[in-house]
Amino acid sequence: MLTPNLSYANLKESYLFYHIAQKTKAYLEANPDKHLYRMGIGDVSLPLAPAVIAALHEGVDDQSEKDRFHGYMPECGAPFLRETIAQYYGKRGVSLASDEVFVSSGASDELGDLLDLFDRSNRALIMEPAYPAYVDANIMAGRDIVHLPSGPDNHFLPLPQEGLDADLIYLCSPNNPTGAAYNREQLSQWVAWANARGAVILFDAAYEAFIEEDLPHSVFEIPGARTCAIEICSLSKTAGFTGTRLGYTVIPKDLERGGLNLNAMWVRNRTTKTNGISYILQRGGAAVFTEEGQKQIHDNIRIYKENARVLMAALDEAGIRYWGGKNAPYIWMQCPDGMGSWEFFDKLLNEIQVVGTPGEGFGACGEGFFRFSTFGDPADTREAAKRLLNLLK
Ligand code: PLP
Numbered sequence: 001m002l003t004p005n006l007s008y009a010n011l012k013e014s015y016l017f018y019h020i021a022q023k024t025k026a027y028l029e030a031n032p033d034k035h036l037y038r039m040g041i042g043d044v045s046l047p048l049a050p051a052v053i054a055a056l057h058e059g060v061d062d063q064s065e066k067d068r069f070h071g072y073m074p075e076c077g078a079p080f081l082r083e084t085i086a087q088y089y090g091k092r093g094v095s096l097a098s099d100e101v102f103v104s105s106g107a108s109d110e111l112g113d114l115l116d117l118f119d120r121s122n123r124a125l126i127m128e129p130a131y132p133a134y135v136d137a138n139i140m141a142g143r144d145i146v147h148l149p150s151g152p153d154n155h156f157l158p159l160p161q162e163g164l165d166a167d168l169i170y171l172c173s174p175n176n177p178t179g180a181a182y183n184r185e186q187l188s189q190w191v192a193w194a195n196a197r198g199a200v201i202l203f204d205a206a207y208e209a210f211i212e213e214d215l216p217h218s219v220f221e222i223p224g225a226r227t228c229a230i231e232i233c234s235l236s237k238t239a240g241f242t243g244t245r246l247g248y249t250v251i252p253k254d255l256e257r258g259g260l261n262l263n264a265m266w267v268r269n270r271t272t273k274t275n276g277i278s279y280i281l282q283r284g285g286a287a288v289f290t291e292e293g294q295k296q297i298h299d300n301i302r303i304y305k306e307n308a309r310v311l312m313a314a315l316d317e318a319g320i321r322y323w324g325g326k327n328a329p330y331i332w333m334q335c336p337d338g339m340g341s342w343e344f345f346d347k348l349l350n351e352i353q354v355v356g357t358p359g360e361g362f363g364a365c366g367e368g369f370f371r372f373s374t375f376g377d378p379a380d381t382r383e384a385a386k387r388l389l390n391l392l393k
Contacts, residue, residue, distance in 0.1 A: 007142040016132065016361030017041065020345070027349055037384035039311075039372040040355045042176060042330070044240045046303060049296035051287045052239065059283035073276030076267060077103025077248070081282045084289045085248050094220045096250060102266060103277050103285070104247040107206050107234035112137045113273070114202065114230065114249070117265050118168055125166030127158050128363030129177050129332075131204070134170045135363075143168075149365035156180040156323055156332070160193035169194055171219070172204040174211060177362045177371040178332040179324015181215050187222045194228035198257060201229040209238040209301060211327045218250075226252040230262070237329060237375075239288045239297045246277065246285040304329050307374040307381040314385035318392035331372040332359065336392055344370050352387035 020040055028034065048056075062068040076082070082098040089096045104110045111133055124138045125146045138145050146166045150158040156178040171190060174181040182190075194201045203219035211217055219229045234247035241247075255262040287293045308325040315322050315333055322333040335344040341358030348354040359369030374381070 005140065005142070007140055010139050011136055014132070014136070016357070020355065020357065023345070023349060024355055034353050036349075037352075037354045037376070037380045037387070039374075039376050039381065039384055040357045042237070042373045042375060043242050044237065044300075044304075044375050045377055046240055046300045048240050048244065048284070049288070049293055049300065051290060051293040051296055052284045055287035056280055056284040059280035062283075063280065070279040073279050073282065075270040075274050075276050077101065077277065078279065078282045078286075081286050084286050088289050089218060089220065089250075092217060092221065094218055096220070097253065099267075100250055100252050100263060102249045102251065102270065103282060104232075104249055105245045105277060106236060106241075106247040107204065107232045108133055110232050110247060110249050111202070111204070112140075113269070114232070114266075115141045115143075116269055116273075117262055118200070122167035123165065124168040124170065125164070125199075126170050127172075129156070129359060129366035129369070130170065130363055131172060131176050132362065134172075138168075147363065149363070150178075151365055152321070152323075152334070157182055157186060159186060159189050164193075167197075167199050169199055169201045170204065171201055172206070173216075174207040174324070174328035175330075176207065176328070177330055177357065177359065177366070179326070179328035179330040180332075181211060181213075181327040184216055184222060187216055187219060188224075191219070191222045191224045191228060195224055199228065200255070200257065200262075201225070203229050203231045205231055205233040206237055207328045208233065209297070210305070210329055212305075213327055215327060220250065220252070226254040228255070230255070235285055235288055238301075239293075240300060241285075244281060244284065246281050303378060304374050307376060307378055310378075310382055310385045311372055311374065311388070314389040315392075318389050320392055325374070329374045331374065333370050333372070335359075335368050335370050338368070341367055341370055348388075348391075352384075352391050354384045354387055 081103050082101045085101045086096040086098045120142050123144045123146055125148055126134045127148045127150055148158050150156045157180050205218055208217040219225045219231055231250040235241035251263045251266050253263045311331050312325045320333050322331050325331040341360040345358045357371040359366030
């Protein structure tokens with residue numbers, strides 16, 4: 001008889017956003033006249049940039065003409081987009097060959113699929129609070145997880161420490177949910193640690209476009225990273241592609257383990273397990289990296305940053321301790337008066353109709369903290385900030 005992947009039985013119920021949705025639904029049923037100020041889910045609210053829309057339309061038109069039509073696309077990505085992304089890294093001083101860049105359907109897909117490259121016996125190190133998919137993808141793969149908690153003491157930026165033992169290291173900087181971002185010296189410590197033990201860093205750069213300070217946008221800005229890191233990135237938050245789907249992954253050709261080259265392994269994986277990404281989407285994605293596209297996406301990012309500024313000003317005035325907001329679209333606050341995450345969630349929902357995300361949903365050490373997303377509507381964010389300040393001061 002068939003045996004399913006029994007590791008699925010080890011997954012905890014994924015209740016975070018489901019539970020939030022249930023609670024908000026129940027509230028609205030009981031209070032149908034109330035408007036909710038939604039600062040919870042990390043989904044964008046602004047539409048795609050005009051340059052992207054124009055390129056998507058051109059892509060559709062190409063598909064309608066016999067001499068411009070594209071059938072199957074190369075599995076690892078269209079050469080024009082791989083080259084464009086390599087040049088984007090080049091502007092930051094990171095030299096990549098275009099065949100070190102793989103076009104993907106988004107970071108979530110890659111974070112799961114890339115695990116195919118690694119044996120189940122490898123231990124995964126996940127710094128918490130963390131994006132929940134890191135934990136779940138490794139549980140599904142039957143891998144042991146080392147949970148490394150972080151907190152105010154290390155500013156939510158844990159560093160390698162004595163006795164730490166792992167093979168796959170997840171780093172997300174700027175971080176979801178805490179908004180904390182590593183500096184060069186801190187990232188160099190992880191790169192040195194990974195190289196010394198033959199580990200591999202999976203660096204999630206989904207929020208790199210939100211960095212304002214002089215901090216690394218890519219792990220490959222750190223010397224030594226080419227022999228120990230894979231970078232996963234996405235246009236979801238950078239350019240509003242959450243519902244359009246496009247991302248990219250960088251695997252340097254210098255990355256080898258156990259006598260195998262991980263770039264070549266990924267080529268083999270992609271050519272077997274995908275038939276490429278839609279031509280139309282790749283045309284849209286390439287437009288993100290043009291001068292016009294970059295200007296337009298940064299106009300949108302500025303609107304989200306203004307949301308962050310408004311929320312941070314309210315928390316400052318209320319004397320609440322928080323992290324993030326500056327280099328990331330998330331603000332991570334300490335719940336007031338020692339309240340628990342869900343207790344604070346209920347208070348905000350019932351008393352001021354503001355919806356956020358309880359920190360406990362990102363790992364046990366997130367208890368007592370709360371995440372606000374800054375991707376919401378600006379008018380709603382301003383009203384939420386006003387209500388928050390009245391409640392907390
Ligand atoms: N990585 C992090 C840290 C995220 O926060 C998210 C989405 O919220 C993703 C990856 C997923 O991105 P994508 O939409 O490209 O799948």
